[in-house]
Amino acid sequence: MTLKIGIIGLGQQGSMYASLLKHGAIPAFGIETGTIEGVELAAVCDISKERMQWAAENLFNVPCFENHIEMLDSCLVDAVMVVTPHYFHPTMAMDAMERDIHVLVDKPAGVYTKKVKEMNKMAESKPHLKFAMMFNQRVNPLYMKLKELMDEGTIGDIRRTNWLMTTWWRPEGYYKMSDWRATWNGEGGGVLINQAPHQIDLWQWLCGMPTKVAAKASYGSQRNIAVEDDVTAVVEYENGATGSFITCVHDLTGTDRFEIFGDKGKIIVENSNKVILKTLKDSEQNLSKNMSFEDVKKIFMGAGLGDIVTEKEFEFESKWGYEHFEVIKNFTSAITDGKELVAPGAEGIHALSITNAMHLSSWLGEEVSLPIDEDLYFEKLTEKIEEEKLSEEA
Template sequence: MDKVRIGIIGMGNIGKHHASYLMAGKVNRCELVAVCSTSPGKLQSYKPLKIYDDAEKLIKSGEIDAVLIATPHYQHTSLGIAALEAGLHIMVEKPISAHKADAERLIAAHRKHKELVFAGMFQLRCEPRYLKIQKLIQSGELGDIARLSWIMTDWYRTEAYYSSGGWRATWKGEGGGVLLNQCLHNLDVLQWLCGMPSSVRGFCQLGRYHNIEVEDNVTSYLEYPNGATGVFITSTGEAPGTNRFEIAGTKGKIVLEKDKLHFTRNEADMIEFSKTSKVGFMKPEVWNVEIPFENAPAPHATLMQNFVDAILDGAPLIAPGEDGLYSVELANVMLYSSLIDKAVKMPMDSGAFEAKLNELVTNSKHQKKVVEVSTEDFTKSFNR
């Protein structure tokens, strides 16, 4: 094979975004040959390509070598498994599954087909700002992580957004709210940079700001195996909102806010300084460094190029699909902890959360009026 034939399942806003750069030739050695949607109106402009209204038909068509799954959350697992069993490589949009138990099922299916490439669309891993933070951590410049906080409350959404689809912001349609929908990329970055916590206590408010049944306001407390602590705060109802990511290590502090990355570096490790200093109120001297970075020009296309290179050349994946388990688990455990009103030790019991989610789906009485919302309302979300 010298070219990968790709199909897209799900032609909503993000599916159309992927189709746009693939059709524009932004990814080498691949060709978008087919698109699939259960909404015929979304396919009219793609007539030069193969058109499918049924995902199973596309998967079994023999027309493609790989599939990009960009459907609502609950379909990611079943479609991913079906594609793997049909011998297709898969790229799955976030989240890889609606909950941890389903993510485990998808990962188990891939382990039966290790010759196939399974990647997750976590494009923030391509952003220089996070790559530079990763370098500071991995090089030891930051020292041991002692504390972290991420206030991510600039995901403001209106009632019109939530009313744009009957599946949106429901237990049955999405499996969660701001954590699973808006924050998956941030939760992926959090665990990618800092690892997984050992314990989580979540405080989630369901439908505080909107006429929805899922969480739209969250504060979570995290504890890590090395004793570090953290806080993750998010909301879709707060305006103007804040986006501030801070990591304090024994050798300094990193702050990412308002498109600026600031590193305050201690001249000495704070623990060693405390043990050796003869003066009670002295602190280590610091260097203040502004670290410049550019935005990644086309992060989605970069991940797709990596996916193609992995298929054709065996290149290591930037975002292996199995890594998608961690962000799903973090989203789930913050909600689950709040629902049962106690801290949860990690790893979380995926079966217990699945049972709780099924209970929420069964007891749901939420009804929403669907309204039309323009595509432009969503374009700012593509690179977040």
């Protein structure tokens, strides 16, 4: 039996997924993944006539629709990928679930958690359907290794986490590609909602959800946009540990460095391709209590750590496009063979909760607790949208 997949939205990402499913390759990017056995690209949908023309020229006889409801009602698809502007993700996912169609939603899950909760609730009512998120970095071998280390308690209880992720440089021209991009009304935010969701998902997937968030965000500070282009956030976890997340779109020589510090060691990730693991022979508390004066003196003199610290390095190769393909393959295997999802759709709300908390904290100028006041968030978001409309009219 062939699993028939439809794609809603043929922008940059949607057209990439269509090419992978139809041809098993994206020649322009030098990506060749091969097709997925027993899976067929059965239909595509986009409201843009230009994108429909692209589909006709590149997808060869795949039915094209301008209305996603017509595609869902066509009986041509068993599953869909939702790859549209963010506000439409929950609504279109629910439209598919309503018709007993499996759903893979591109990141983020939506713009605000109140709407995503509706999507998750419908998914709960349809346990026979597979519902997944395109968190492709969860299948990155490096982060799979980190997940294994964290689940095994290799570095003990978390004391602090820090992620400096400023490799999202975007020129002014990027924001002119689509009129919905980098707007409150069309995209629902900037770097936090567009570029950083993968890292924010990994952050909580590996380290858990924070309980408090305080963020300083700059809006249109270095780019001619209304939404955030630079963010510094500090979080607190249930055990009292702290964390920070820093990101922006205007650092041309950007940095990607992630540290997880525990009471039994530390994990350092450099450029998402190298892991440095430092483990202690005992917890830092016990070492502090039981270390002799001579041992302490050796450490202060720059020696002696070798007796209590073990260091290992791991290097990984990651290629853009392949991990997206692996998530699609996992999603289809979950439908056909009952394989466990690497990124269940219900988990999409976690990263969005942190993003919403960062926005709200910056708007209010104060620390906020999780879960946030969702009504207050929606009220403030609506104010941003109205301000944006007035600015456009002026």
